[in-house]
Amino acid sequence: MKWRLIPPIEASGTIQMAIDNWLFIQHEKGQHPPTLRFYTWSSPTISLGRLQKQWPLFWCNLTWEKRPIELVRRSTGGRAVLHQGDLTYGIITPINNRRTLEIYKQICQFLIKGWSSLGIKLDYGIARRGYIHNSSCFNTATISDLITSDGSKLIGSAQRRGKKSILQHGSMVLSTNKTLFKTIFNQSAPWSLGLLEQLPDNCYPENIINILTETAKECFNIDFIFKPLSSKELRDAIQLSNDLKL
Numbered sequence: 001m002k003w004r005l006i007p008p009i010e011a012s013g014t015i016q017m018a019i020d021n022w023l024f025i026q027h028e029k030g031q032h033p034p035t036l037r038f039y040t041w042s043s044p045t046i047s048l049g050r051l052q053k054q055w056p057l058f059w060c061n062l063t064w065e066k067r068p069i070e071l072v073r074r075s076t077g078g079r080a081v082l083h084q085g086d087l088t089y090g091i092i093t094p095i096n097n098r099r100t101l102e103i104y105k106q107i108c109q110f111l112i113k114g115w116s117s118l119g120i121k122l123d124y125g126i127a128r129r130g131y132i133h134n135s136s137c138f139n140t141a142t143i144s145d146l147i148t149s150d151g152s153k154l155i156g157s158a159q160r161r162g163k164k165s166i167l168q169h170g171s172m173v174l175s176t177n178k179t180l181f182k183t184i185f186n187q188s189a190p191w192s193l194g195l196l197e198q199l200p201d202n203c204y205p206e207n208i209i210n211i212l213t214e215t216a217k218e219c220f221n222i223d224f225i226f227k228p229l230s231s232k233e234l235r236d237a238i239q240l241s242n243d244l245k246l
Helices: 013-028 057-061 100-117 178-185 191-198 205-220 231-238
Strands: 002-011 035-041 045-048 070-073 081-083 086-094 153-161 165-173 223-226
Touching: 002 013, 002 205, 013 035, 013 045, 013 070, 013 086, 013 165, 013 231, 035 205, 081 178, 086 100, 086 205, 100 153, 100 165, 100 205, 205 223
Parallel strands: 002 035, 002 223, 045 070
Antiparallel strands: 035 086, 045 081, 086 165, 153 165
16 A cells, blocks of 8 residues: 655644644545654644643743744644654544554554664553543553553554544654643653653654654555645645634
8 A cells, every 4th residue: 555655844733733634634535645744843832632621721821932832723632732842743544444442553553663663662551540630641641642661651642533534643752841841731741751862862853753654664564655745735734724723
């Protein structure tokens, strides 16, 4: 099977969420192939889960280093995520009559295998009591998330399910500022937020992307067509941005 591989994009949270949403809708219509992409955030951003109805009011006026912190809505579920120094992956693929948890486990295999080659062993999380009341995605873990051997959450993933397609994306937090994390969530930052410091010196985000791309090919038994977003595709995606504003 041929999948599209979109090269990494750094952009605002609104644009990144609009791109994921557009890719999902196009695949749902049968007008776009399965897709993998990795991306980063051009400024600190808090993303809210699709069904998250409550969050602290002060989040709407937060700043960091004299810049406003963007607040956006994801089209997938889960709790709030701080995006700063993290690497995000996004996959759009057919459902093929698979159950939600089955899809989580199948997709997460490429993450588990890739990070294992970097010396980080990951396993599936287990939701604890009170998960739904915790505003921070990264201080809770469910079966859809991946945790390190000491229980720290490294990768938080969420899904949007359509009739034919599924969007799964997730945040791999590498070097978020722990002071900012505590300011936002009033909680101590988990160990995994400093993961990049634990990796070999030559393990840059570009290396991580290359490794995860290769493990995706192996785990999904696919080949990639490398194709950047065209100007028209980006314009079409940006037109969806208003749908994601709070």
